[in-house]
Amino acid sequence: MPDVTITIGGRDFQVACQTGEEHFLRAAAGMLNAEADPLVQQMGRLPEARMLLMAGLMLADKTAAVEDELRQLKARLTELEARPAPQAEKVEVPVIPPQLRETLAEIAARAEALADRVDDKAD
Template structure:
């Protein structure tokens, strides 16, 4: 385990993380701090409230990003499966016709 010290809204927080994750955690902390620096009227707010604002802003951005992402196209396997099912249906129809012809000839 490793520790990273982040400065967010002028306060320092020490966070435990796995070895090698330090740069990523520092980048996330910087992102939160930047988001909060864009807000006015945070002076006098409790650390909890400040972090709540940051969480809400980032959650809103994530929500908007997910909503803007187009739905993926159906996998190519679906078209291939449909073709196979159609071929099987054709074969079953042929077999059914042969059975009907054979049954009426008897």
């Protein structure tokens, strides 16, 4: 079991952990240190047990708030999943009337005939 040195509230602690778990221990210590540092800055040097207790309580309070929010979100998700699926919406796509195609073809033919006449006169 490796020993890891962690720093909380400006104090170093030697902690043993399972091999491969060092990064989890350091992450957890970082969270605890983030709560302990402001305490030490505000109150000065505190007894080790009091600093750890207060930092742990602050971290537990944040964890409880996150767990409460998670419970609410899970309840909301369950509610949304229980709703029936919405009905498919009918979408109508406009169709080009056949007369329009014929008219456009006639206009194109006239335009080509006019272009041919202009070319003939230009020569």
